Amino acid sequence: MFFLVALSGDPLADLRESSAPEAPKLMEARIAAMHLNEPIPVRYLSWLAGIFQGELGVNKAGTTVSSLLSAAMESTLKLVVVATVLGAVIGITIGIISALRQYSTFDHGITFAAFVCFSLPIFWVATLLKQYVAIEFNDWLRDPFIPLPVILAVAVFAGLVWSSIYNGDRKGKLIAAGIGFAVTAVILFTLSATRWFADPGLGFPFILVVGLATAAGVTALIAGVEHLQPMYAALGAAGVGALLYYPLQPMLVSPSFLTLLGLFVVAGLVSAAIGWQLGGLLRRQAIPLAVFSGLFVAAMMFMDRLLEAWDGYARALKGRPVATIGSETPNFMGNFWQTTLDSGMHLLLPTLALILVGLAGHSRYSRASMLEVMNQDYVRTARAKGLPERTVVIKHAFRNGMIPITTILALDFAGVFSGAVITEAVFGWKGMGALFSQALREVDPMPVMGFFLITGTSIVVWNMLADIAYAYLDPRIRLS
Template sequence: MIVFIARRLVISFFVLLAATFIIYVLTALSGDPLEDLRQDNSPQKETKIADRVERMQLNVAIPLRYLGWLGSIARGDFGVNRDGQNIAIQLGDALSATLQLVLAATVLAITVGIVIGIISALRQYSGFDYTVTFAAFVCFSLPLFWVAVMLKQYVAIEFNNWLADPSIPPVVIGLLTLIGGLTFGALTVGERKRRLVAFAVGSVVSGVLFTVLSMTRWFADPGLGTPLILAFGLAAAVGSTILVAGLQYRGPLYATLGAAVIGTLSSPVLGSVLADPTWLEIGGLLLLTIAICAGLGYALGGLQRNQAITATILTGVFTGGMVFLDRLLQAFATYSVTVRGRPISTIGARTPNYNGDFWHLNIDSAGHLLLPTLALILVSLATYTRYSRASMLEVMNQDYVRTARAKGLPERTVVVKHAFRNGLIPITTLMAFDLAGVIGGAVVTENVFGWRGMGFMFIKGLQEVDPGPVMAFFLVTGTTIVVFNMIADILYAYLDPRIRLS
């Protein structure tokens, strides 16, 4: 493994070196960096031109300029752009903005896409499978700029207007009721009568839920409350137990249920801490939650102790997330008043000159992140869903999966421990390219929503024929791609023991 990593690092170094030379030369030859100054009619025109020529070393041959840039990079100096601004500072701000924009969207797209793809594969040729396939192809074919504009119009402008009187029209409630029933029916496996019963139950639940939300004006002053947090926590306890350990042993189930109850009851106890916390305190509470859940799983897990610890930690973290979300929603009404009833923003990363407590500042960030995150998720989600479905269908037909079933192993064990692990191998390649690519920024999304991230920095550098910012962008993205592809190669050996990197 060490020899493999060393070999890849050496090869990647020379590949990056050649690529940086090509990009530098192409950028330098792409236009005239003095074009704007040549059209300047001010008395200082010649002085400005001389300053820029000296700053960008335009009187030096391009290969020599590249060698000078390479020497500065070796010393850890990114230099300055054509206006004399420090590129390292620009790069730090742009990278921070890009990570804030695309990291959450990419992680959510990967997680949700893989889960939906696996369920679709396990429910092949069902109503759910056909629906997911249709939705995936529709989302995959939508232009990103069009999706972004539609989100700005209907999820921001129209939704902000609707929040002034958040009552759901009866026609919309009827449509949501139908969608809820169809979703329940599509997720149900069995004969037609069973699916019809699931459709009826889903329709009733959805209709009652949205009617209550409309009558109570929940969207104007949202919140979960202790009963809903407990219900979600108990559902997560059962789900995580089924996924990790199965229900044939009671120890893991008791541990996860205990974690859900303890997490729900901790919300009133931690009232003073959660009034205006810091991220350091939130991180401390997360570590405390993991420690308590691990101890609970160890004490009650019995023979399935390891699985109980994993399931209990998942339940505890999920319940803690519900408590965090409840506190965030409780601050929504007061935040909406401070921003004049426009909580969903259409441009920028934050409200200018806005000050508030921890919850208000995070709602402000979430309101600015919502639209670009949704735009990126809708496009990426389709890709991960289709890849996950195809990979799982291929794996589920392998001989070792049939052998596992023939041995009498539970279906959960066959899917989670045998099929899912090997089905992740093609997805790992896709994730490596995607996670590395998003560091380069979402150029279209950043332009539509006014984010000054890596994509904005790259486009501006090209327009100004300024190799400094372009090379800083390329150096970060190129190195990230090399690193993530190496991580993917290493993960192959972990996911499939048959792969040997030596």
């Protein structure tokens, strides 16, 4: 790579074309900084020797590559990690549900949507998001009224989705479609009538109800309802977290990052204690479920405070809160919640673009893996023993189905450090992808080599972590 970049052009081309009086001196300084008076093999060996001394060299402007990589990695990790994690979680979940509903309407719809998303060019998706999720959405926020035809169309679509997910007879599908239609229509009509999008928020009743419902649903899915100790633990953690909504408000007026981190840690510890106390003989199941429920409620409280800052943030940006370019608003000064919201709004569009394109691969891989596992002899044996379908899927099929997915996830997380070249260019992010492409254009080998050093190391490390994860997922695999 060093040879290819060094031979790809003239790093002094801009100075040769310059008519400025100081151009000759600048040319001499650049020749000295980049060692252009030495043969390429000697320059490469000098760079290689510098690595073992902790030096990555300097770019053509004289800036150390270490500082360039540090700034670029911070920007890239902020952008790509969120998209990678969300894309993996959503894609794997959809793929598993699709496998369990093989050849159903839901499966066919997900398959069609996956191939569409997989075929979309990222730059085209980014352009559509800028137009409809940023520009037109910002215009709509001036008067956030949802027309009745839109409410009905979205409600019909939601009803069809719930009908396709429901695995039962035709009557049950009609009931699921009706409930999905009615609930969606009522929610959208309420949001429109109350102008919720102009000044959004969650509030204590919503956090309490959704927290308890999520705790009950996740516990029923993972631990079942045969033994109620895990259910009591999860509901207890969610209820205690929601009841602390008002007492914690003074601490959340203008917190710091360390304060919020400390509150999340305390929430996890208190939830674990509740799980230990209420879990009884099933503490191994109860404690993780209680911790999840407590942290979920804490996350909703965090989101509630962010939404409360929405109105002031939107006014400060003259009614254009959804950003289209860059990682932050220049010269924007606000409190903790407004600056956090600003970072989130700049992350929104590139994250959505990366999720939509990456979602297809995760869903298809997880679907194929689960279908293969569900046809294995030990799964049929588990069903023949009379185990509930939830136990068969969660405890017997899911772990083995995750082994191929682990390889894909390892490569995805390794690729995080290489950035997203096209996405960063479209949305104006100065991350690893922008650093790499700029160095190539300017015939600057040092940043390119630093880029490959970081990405190559991450690929090796994440593949090693994937090998370790195999032994955890499948006891038959041994690291020796």
